Amino acid sequence: MFRASYTAYPLTFVRPVGTSRGVLRQKPCWFIQITGEDGRAGLGEVSIIPKLSLENPDEFEIQIDHLCKLIGLGEMDPLQALPSMPGVQFALETAMLDRKQGGERLLFPSEFTKGNAGIRTNGLIWMGSREFMVSQVREKMKLGCSVLKLKVGALDMKEELQVLRWIRNEFSSSDLEIRLDANGAWDPEEAGGKLELYARYDIHSIEQPIAAGQVEDMRELCKNPAIPVALDEELIGINGPEAKRALLQEISPAYVILKPGLLGGFSLTGEWIRLADEMKIGWWITSALESNIGLNAIAQWSWQLGVTRHQGLGTGALYTNNISSPLQMSGEQLWYRPEKGWDLSKITVL
Incomplete structure (x- = not known):
């Protein structure tokens, strides 16, 4: 028998993103x-x-309260499938792994958690004015980043292209890999032409150029040789190995971006990895803007998979009220510094 409790903890960005x-x-x-x-x-x-x-979010408090009561009454297995609530399934899987390992947030002990190795991570560039984006790029390059991920799709396209032109004038593709993330912002009719324009700046890949659910249009974009396409939002809500396989076969992307916090946890994300490997589709893992609690679990899981590509795990400094943890960015690598310890005093209601 288990007891389940919860508390809301809104995360506040250091600056609006x-x-x-x-x-x-x-x-x-x-x-x-x-x-x-x-x-x-x-x-x-x-x-x-x-x-x-x-x-x-508007209904979530009622739902999570009900689930915790069911767990406490022994009427729900904390590890049961919750296809309509993948974020909760991730949290429950993580909590059960943490409990099993002693409750010290060492879910997957490894050389990473011993502080002996880091995880290479891309630098994240948020949308904003041209000046703001350039300043972010300069900051990340000073830190030693060799892979940058730029959010695109909300600004005037000319401004975004100017930023990319400036980057390539400063840093060649041999010095800096550029990944783009449109978060589904482009219309299918214009996406192909935009790929051609952005491709002038030696772009490694673009995540979700059009909104999820437009399978035929996405398949055609994946045939475009200008920029390799990565699926991200497209994966959310796809349940079961056969449905996942069918989606990948239908669209045939170059990459898939895996967010365990939105895909139902590690076991279900592992299904995507096995299929991607089988179909020779590249992949990397990113956070879903979690606090250090969720980021820690994802980073430890990523390390034990033997990842070598740059992951998307450099989000720990986004919040003014993040949970103090052993996680630390040094250069372009995420490290776990066991000597730092955890401070959970901000989580007061559990």
Whole structure:
């Protein structure tokens, strides 16, 4: 028998960040704690991105309260499938793994958690004015980043192309890999032409150029040789190995971007990895703007997979009220510094 409790913990951005879905100033977050009869407890995080996550933030408090009561009554297995609530499934899986390992947030002990190795991570460039984006690029390059991911699709295209032109004048493709993320912002009719324009600047890949659910249009874009296409939002809500296989076969992307916090946790994300490897589709793992609780779990899981490509895990400094943790960015690598320890004092209601 387990006891489940939860608390809301809205995350506040250091500065408002721009995406094609709008400007984010705060992000909903809930922590779930699972406690066993032996007193050992594990902690997980539900990361919700409005307009992207399947869960509805306006109804979520009622739903999570009900689920925690069911777990406490023994009427629900914390590890049961929750296809309509992948963020909760991720949190519960994480909490159960944490509890199993002693409740010290060492879910996957490794050389990474010993502090002996880091994970290469892309630098994330948010949308904003040309000057703001250039300043972010300069900052990331000073830190030693060799891969940058730029959010595109919300600004005037000429401004975005000017930023890319400036970057390529300063840094060649041998010095800097550029990944783009449109978050589904482009119309299918214009996306092909835009790919051709952006391709002039030696772009490695573009995530989700058009909105999810337009399978035929996405398949045609993936045939365009200008820029390799990566699926991201397209994967959310696709359940079961056969449905996943069918989607990848239908669209045939170059890459898939894997966010365990939006895809239902590690076991279900692993299904995407196995299929991608089988079909020779590239992949990398990114956070879904989690706090350090969720980011820590994702980073530890990523390391034990043996990842070598740059992942998307450099989001720990986004919030003014993040949870103090051993995670630390150094250059372009994410490290776990065990001597730093955790400070969970901000999580007071569990």
